[in-house]
Amino acid sequence: MSPSSTFSLSRFGAIVVKEFIQMRRDRITFGMMVGIPLIQLVLFGFAINADPKHLPTVVLLADYGPHGRTLLHAIRNSNYFEFVRNVATEQEADEVLARGEAQFVVNIPPNFSRDVLRGERPAILIEADATDPAATSNAIGALRQLATTALTRDLTGPLAYLAGSESPINVHIHARYNPEGITQYNIVPGLMGVVLTMTMVMITGLAITRERERGTMENLLSMPTRPFEVMLGKVLPYILVGFIQVVLILLASHLLFNVPVYGNIPMLFVSALIFIVANLAMGITFSTLAQNQLQAVQLSFFFFLPSLLLSGFMFPFRGMPHWAQSIGEVLPLTHFLRIVRGIMLKGNGVEEVALQLWPIALFAVVVLAIGVKRYRQTLD
Numbered sequence: 001m002s003p004s005s006t007f008s009l010s011r012f013g014a015i016v017v018k019e020f021i022q023m024r025r026d027r028i029t030f031g032m033m034v035g036i037p038l039i040q041l042v043l044f045g046f047a048i049n050a051d052p053k054h055l056p057t058v059v060l061l062a063d064y065g066p067h068g069r070t071l072l073h074a075i076r077n078s079n080y081f082e083f084v085r086n087v088a089t090e091q092e093a094d095e096v097l098a099r100g101e102a103q104f105v106v107n108i109p110p111n112f113s114r115d116v117l118r119g120e121r122p123a124i125l126i127e128a129d130a131t132d133p134a135a136t137s138n139a140i141g142a143l144r145q146l147a148t149t150a151l152t153r154d155l156t157g158p159l160a161y162l163a164g165s166e167s168p169i170n171v172h173i174h175a176r177y178n179p180e181g182i183t184q185y186n187i188v189p190g191l192m193g194v195v196l197t198m199t200m201v202m203i204t205g206l207a208i209t210r211e212r213e214r215g216t217m218e219n220l221l222s223m224p225t226r227p228f229e230v231m232l233g234k235v236l237p238y239i240l241v242g243f244i245q246v247v248l249i250l251l252a253s254h255l256l257f258n259v260p261v262y263g264n265i266p267m268l269f270v271s272a273l274i275f276i277v278a279n280l281a282m283g284i285t286f287s288t289l290a291q292n293q294l295q296a297v298q299l300s301f302f303f304f305l306p307s308l309l310l311s312g313f314m315f316p317f318r319g320m321p322h323w324a325q326s327i328g329e330v331l332p333l334t335h336f337l338r339i340v341r342g343i344m345l346k347g348n349g350v351e352e353v354a355l356q357l358w359p360i361a362l363f364a365v366v367v368l369a370i371g372v373k374r375y376r377q378t379l380d
Contacts, residue, residue: 032298043309051138052319054082055103058096065113067151074150080139097129099352100338104128116168123170130175131341132186135316140173147171177345184257189344190313192249193336196242197279197307204235204283205296213292235280242276262347271339271357278332278364285371307333332360
């Protein structure tokens with residue numbers, strides 16, 4: 001039997017040591033092995049909350065009687081609602097919901113207190129932004145319970161008969177933009193942003209890193225072209241690929257899932273263009289950090305995972321703690337999801353879209369500037 005046919009601890013140990021040395025040299029891979037589990041632990045342990053509370057709520061109060069104030073106090077004490085402002089008209093309330101500044105509108109009608117004392121069971125109207133049903137379902141359930149208990153302390157003594165087995169008030173829930181609470185109305189439009197984030201960042205990082213690995217980048221740069229022209233030529237085809245993905249998702253959402261489109265489609269394409277550029281800029285920046293295609297994929301995943309979890313696609317955005325929401329506000333996917341859902345489900349116009357579009361444009365400019373600067377340093 002030859003020595004090589006038997007198991008050798010020395011050879012085995014040498015291979016193990018070699019792998020540890022390679023692992024130490026590949027800092028990006030080592031960082032991914034340590035960083036990804038930590039990110040998942042922190043995000044799922046602290047940031048993810050399927051029961052959001054303190055949801056921003058505006059009040060349309062047309063009756064200043066004692067029972068209206070008691071009801072508002074009970075709603076606020078439920079911890080599901082946080083009153084952020086008062087509105088004077090229905091139109092103002094509609095605008096607040098359309099811009100996404102509030103999740104609920106509490107509408108207390110005129111003569112509410114008088115009608116309670118008369119036993120007429122007046123109705124209050126609760127309007128909810130139901131584009132994400134998971135964000136409103138528990139709060140709506142709590143409201144239905146409050147209808148029977150909120151005025152218990154007020155209706156005592158001679159008024160005790162009003163607090164019988166039947167609720168002294170009616171609660172009408174108006175789920176705006178998604179009355180039936182269809183999950184596909186929330187998920188399918190959001191998939192547009194998720195798919196673009198995953199593919200644009202990864203493909204761009206791979207394309208440029210592949211040129212460097214094969215040694216063809218030097219051939220491109222030896223031609224009478226500037227580095228910026230090379231970069232632009234490399235990423236421009238992927239803008240077309242991104243638009244093809246947008247068209248396919250729009251067609252599938254309408255033909256397969258019957259998701260409505262109430263807004264302006266050209267405005268959606270303009271928003272998608274800026275979002276695609278932002279993700280391509282991120283891919284360019286990653287390509288300047290990665291030494292090979294494996295590292296480019298790892299860096300792309302390092303960006304994609306927080307985008308997926310902190311953007312409000314998988315879990316309600318307002319259910320996350322403030323520090324997680326602050327991180328999510330930096331990510332372009334967060335704003336693009338609001339744009340897509342706003343255009344498709346709410347019929348938002350230029351004013352509402354612009355409020356979410358400028359952070360994506362700012363992100364694209366900053367990241368692209370960093371990527372171009374690092375790209376030139378890499379070439380030098």
